Amino acid sequence: MKTSLLLIHPTLPERKLRHGFNWGALLLSTLWAFSEGLIPQAGRLFALDMGIKLLCTFDSQLTWALAFLLTLGKAIYCGRRGNGWLSKKWMSQGYHPG
Template sequence: MSERIYLRRPGTDDTIGVATGFSWGALLLGPIWAASRRMWFAAFAMLAVDLALYLPTFWFDQSGIVGTVLSLLFGIACGKYGNAWHRRTLEKHGYVML
């Protein structure tokens, strides 16, 4: 079970808990997970990378094993770093750790 880091926006009672460790949501849902946390740049970047890895299989009529492996590795990277990206995004928007 992962721990949580709590961040608060100064001057308000707005507190958000961010999990630490691996994010299964970022691995499995990618851009949808990022958009649900209002990480718009990350959501569009994840979508662009996913499309860049997936679409060439249609254009070049290959089996797509290389694209599938690269997409899986990208998903694992998103899962590993997703919660840290979420915390940094909140900190950029003025939240501070408690």
Template sequence: MGERIYLSRPGADETVGVATGFSWGALLLGFIWALSKRMWFAAFAMVAVDLLLCLPDLWFDDRGIVGLILSTLFGIVCGKYGNEWHRRTLERRGYVVL
């Protein structure tokens, strides 16, 4: 289990803990994880990229292998950067690191 970074909104009694390191939720759940964190743009972008990654299956005869590999790589990227995206989203909303 990684460490946590705590952010709070000035003027409000609210503190949010954001994990550091790899995000298993972002890897396994993708856009559903982003929706649960109220990261609307990230969720939309994840859905769009997932749909685009399915397109090569229409052109190649490998029946899903290309899309599977690309989707897996995209999931790993989301897992690697997911917690950082969450922290940046909170900072844009006015939260500051404690």
């Protein structure tokens, strides 16, 4: 079983993509997406972050618990999908498996 995928482009440098979970995306989901140039995903994550922060303005235990669960779910979702997002982005830029 391969643990990583080497992507080759005719003029740009090679990219190596690890299969599986992306820990950077788990820990810093919105910032990670912006830093990788995943602007559509980063915009959606930012909008979700703002919604969660708005939810925190209602000062009750239920809304804080819901905000925590939404944040945790967003982080896990990004960790599981992050490498797939990168792969699609790089393939659309002309990279191919090497």
